[in-house]
Amino acid sequence: MNQGSLFKDLMLFLVFAGVVLAAPVLLAPLGANYPDLLQKFAIFGIFAIGFNILFGLTGYLSFGHAAFLGVGSYASVWVFKLLSMNVIPAVIFSVIVSGLFAFLIGFVSLRRSGIYFSILTLAFAQMSYNLAYSVLTPITNGETGLQIRQLAPSDRAADYVLNLRDEDLRILDQAFGVVEHGIPITNLFGIKMSGYPGFYFCAVLLILAFGLSILIARSNFGMMLKAIKSNQNRLSYTGINTRPYLIAAFVISGMFAGLSGSLLAVTDPLAGAERMQWTASGEVVLMTILGGAGTLVGPVLGATLIKFFENIFSAINDNVLQGVYSFLPDGLREAAVAVSGLFVGSGWHLTLGLLFMIIVIFLPGGLMQGFELITGRFKRKAKAETPSQQSKQPAE
Amino acid sequence: MDAIFLQILNGLDKGGAYALIALGLTLAFGTLGVVNFAHGALFMLGAFCTVGFNKILTLEKVALDPTKMTAWGTPLEVRTPYVETWFGDFGAFLVDYSVPVSLIVVIPLMLLVGIAMERGLIRHFYKRPHADQILVTFGLAIVLQELIKHYFGANPIPQSVPEIVSGSANIGSWFGLGDSLVYPWWRLVYFGFSAVVIFSVFAFLKFTTFGMVVRAGMFDREQVSMLGINIEKRFTIVFGLAAVVAGVAGAMYTPILPPDYHIGMEFLVLSFVVVVVGGMGSLGGAVTAGFLLGILQSFSSMNEIKSILPGIDQIIIYLVAVVVLLAMPRGLMGRKGVMED
Numbered sequence: 001m002n003q004g005s006l007f008k009d010l011m012l013f014l015v016f017a018g019v020v021l022a023a024p025v026l027l028a029p030l031g032a033n034y035p036d037l038l039q040k041f042a043i044f045g046i047f048a049i050g051f052n053i054l055f056g057l058t059g060y061l062s063f064g065h066a067a068f069l070g071v072g073s074y075a076s077v078w079v080f081k082l083l084s085m086n087v088i089p090a091v092i093f094s095v096i097v098s099g100l101f102a103f104l105i106g107f108v109s110l111r112r113s114g115i116y117f118s119i120l121t122l123a124f125a126q127m128s129y130n131l132a133y134s135v136l137t138p139i140t141n142g143e144t145g146l147q148i149r150q151l152a153p154s155d156r157a158a159d160y161v162l163n164l165r166d167e168d169l170r171i172l173d174q175a176f177g178v179v180e181h182g183i184p185i186t187n188l189f190g191i192k193m194s195g196y197p198g199f200y201f202c203a204v205l206l207i208l209a210f211g212l213s214i215l216i217a218r219s220n221f222g223m224m225l226k227a228i229k230s231n232q233n234r235l236s237y238t239g240i241n242t243r244p245y246l247i248a249a250f251v252i253s254g255m256f257a258g259l260s261g262s263l264l265a266v267t268d269p270l271a272g273a274e275r276m277q278w279t280a281s282g283e284v285v286l287m288t289i290l291g292g293a294g295t296l297v298g299p300v301l302g303a304t305l306i307k308f309f310e311n312i313f314s315a316i317n318d319n320v321l322q323g324v325y326s327f328l329p330d331g332l333r334e335a336a337v338a339v340s341g342l343f344v345g346s347g348w349h350l351t352l353g354l355l356f357m358i359i360v361i362f363l364p365g366g367l368m369q370g371f372e373l374i375t376g377r378f379k380r381k382a383k384a385e386t387p388s389q390q391s392k393q394p395a396e
Numbered sequence: 397m398d399a400i401f402l403q404i405l406n407g408l409d410k411g412g413a414y415a416l417i418a419l420g421l422t423l424a425f426g427t428l429g430v431v432n433f434a435h436g437a438l439f440m441l442g443a444f445c446t447v448g449f450n451k452i453l454t455l456e457k458v459a460l461d462p463t464k465m466t467a468w469g470t471p472l473e474v475r476t477p478y479v480e481t482w483f484g485d486f487g488a489f490l491v492d493y494s495v496p497v498s499l500i501v502v503i504p505l506m507l508l509v510g511i512a513m514e515r516g517l518i519r520h521f522y523k524r525p526h527a528d529q530i531l532v533t534f535g536l537a538i539v540l541q542e543l544i545k546h547y548f549g550a551n552p553i554p555q556s557v558p559e560i561v562s563g564s565a566n567i568g569s570w571f572g573l574g575d576s577l578v579y580p581w582w583r584l585v586y587f588g589f590s591a592v593v594i595f596s597v598f599a600f601l602k603f604t605t606f607g608m609v610v611r612a613g614m615f616d617r618e619q620v621s622m623l624g625i626n627i628e629k630r631f632t633i634v635f636g637l638a639a640v641v642a643g644v645a646g647a648m649y650t651p652i653l654p655p656d657y658h659i660g661m662e663f664l665v666l667s668f669v670v671v672v673v674g675g676m677g678s679l680g681g682a683v684t685a686g687f688l689l690g691i692l693q694s695f696s697s698m699n700e701i702k703s704i705l706p707g708i709d710q711i712i713i714y715l716v717a718v719v720v721l722l723a724m725p726r727g728l729m730g731r732k733g734v735m736e737d
Contacts, residue, residue, distance in 0.1 A: 061527045061530065063530075108718065108722065111722055115431055115676075119672050119717065120717075123669060123714035123718055126665060135710070282534060285531065342546055349538055350538070350543065350546070353536070353537075353539035353541075354535070356534070357517075357536060357539065360528055360535060361532060
């Protein structure tokens with residue numbers, strides 16, 4: 001690594017950190033500055049960064065990543081139920097559990113590549129989803145979803161004969177003498193994880209995750225992953241066993257997904273199986289593709305945009321549209337409302353699907369590629385105006 | 397014994413649906429080399445063509461009959477479908493047989509949809525990586541699904557079968573197994589129908605010149621086009637054919653499972669697994685695996701098996717897929733060199 005790119009990465013990291021921390025102010029003009037939404041941006045940003053480590057760097061398209069998100073959520077809620085409402089143990093435990101889970105699935109799935117790998121991951125995710133709904137109901141609480149409850153009365157807790165569906169244990173909290181009134185809120189050593197503190201907790205983790213992804217992309221390990229993407233056969237012929245690298249990438253990516261699942265549980269301590277469904281896996285693929293797979297900022301950008309537009313589009317209904325088109329004559333207005341009504345409200349997924357197709361067809365590199373195209377054009381113009389500088393530039 | 401026989405039957409009609417979808421899916425693999433995630437959506441489109449056809453047929457004229465009164469003292473409303481007032485008995489026949497008759501509409505419509513899809517979208521993705529193909533067709537599937545949801549609503553729409561096959565067949569008595577073995581007629585019809593479709597697709601590919609060229613093209617596309625044959629055009633038609641197969645499979649399945657907009661996605665995931673188990677690009681493999689997995693699934697939902705291995709019915713198909721993929725990378729009957737890059 002030469003000094004120049006190190007400096008650039010550092011700048012990128014600092015700018016990213018600045019933007020994330022200032023997000024409540026920066027996004028205020030867009031009306032997206034309330035903590036719940038910002039928190040979602042951060043959480044899905046982490047998810048997409050993790051997915052990008054696998055898909056963007058190695059080119060392995062996993063269609064079952066939501067399974068790790070779901071496992072992370074369940075693990076967190078269990079920690080909330082059994083140990084403490086403090087988020088630190090929950091987050092750590094979720095990351096470990098989803099990492100182990102990813103190792104198991106990755107160990108099997110990564111024996112195959114290409115479309116077979118996609119199908120295998122999809123099969124595992126669907127299995128987890130189906131099991132979470134049926135046999136694993138004691139752990140996942142089935143369709144109702146796993147929730148935190150009030151503490152069990154202390155005399156019963158001592159006997160360990162309690163129904164964990166209705167009563168919680170929280171051993172650590174009780175040991176430290178935390179007094180609870182009703183159903184407690186997640187906290188970080190007493191700071192309640194709702195509103196802006198909650199967002200900043202997620203934001204700090206997002207920044208850390210982003211920094212980690214830069215480190216990975218620039219490390220020798222990252223180089224190896226990129227080499228796998230460009231030509232795995234050649235790599236194998238040179239005598240390198242690619243599987244350990246792939247498994248490591250898969251596990252790291254699964255841990256990121258587990259982290260974001262855990263954060264989802266932190267914001268709202270309720271874990272349901274629908275988080276593991278394959279449409280949820282499709283969503284993270286879309287986020288990464290939209291922003292630009294293989295780029296550093298792209299996935300976060302994609303996640304933010306999708307969650308932002310989801311929020312805006314699903315809130316619009318026919319009445320709002322009537323207002324928007326009020327300047328049109330009656331017949332035309334009805335038609336305009338009918339057509340645009342297709343794309344908003346509950347039809348948001350239609351917009352999402354169209355967006356997905358348009359991006360894949362015209363901009364396979366995502367928005368980051370779009371930016372590069374635009375800036376590249378400007379640079380070329382600038383170069384054309386000063387031809388003497390062009391010759392001085394070193395060949396890349 | 398009866399229970400086992402019943403489970404086999406149960407598996408046959410489900411397996412028929414899997415086999416038909418997987419057949420089209422693997423046809424698209426083998427010819428165009430395209431991973432089509434929108435194939436399930438074609439199944440759903442076929443089903444909703446039938447629903448739409450039925451809706452049009454049963455548009456009713458409401459007339460008030462002043463001679464009769466309802467319990468609330470208002471004149472009785474008499475509803476008669478327009479087709480019955482226009483065509484009399486033939487109209488009533490049409491309404492009764494709306495599901496099979498709808499195939500007349502479904503087939504040309506799905507052919508058009510398939511050809512339009514290939515020409516308009518898939519053609520531009522031959523040279524792109526498989527990941528891109530998966531993604532763009534996944535997007536298309538979402539779009540189709542949401543359009544259907546917008547026009548037909550989110551609830552399943554049940555379809556009725558023709559009067560004559562509405563009951564159950566007493567299969568047990570045919571084989572001397574006692575009277576306890578009864579099975580709905582329509583499901584038997586569906587199995588027969590899927591068998592006919594599968595055989596005609598095979599016969600078409602095996603015994604016609606067109607089919608021969610297509611098979612040659614699957615084997616070595618460049619060589620065939622060097623012989624001066626426009627293989628692209630034939631492949632387009634084959635893709636249309638695959639769409640038709642998925643469409644009729646969906647159309648005929650409507651009385652068994654009331655279609656909602658999700659049905660395509662559900663079947664897609666399963667049929668992908670079927671294709672992979674059968675072997676990419678292998679038609680025989682797709683059909684075998686379709687029926688095999690259908691039967692396995694219905695066996696695993698038997699109470700006796702569920703009590704030993706709880707939850708097995710939910711995951712059996714995926715489990716089989718994982719085992720097959722790991723033990724036999726090319727699937728049961730996969731050819732060498734298909735989708736291995």
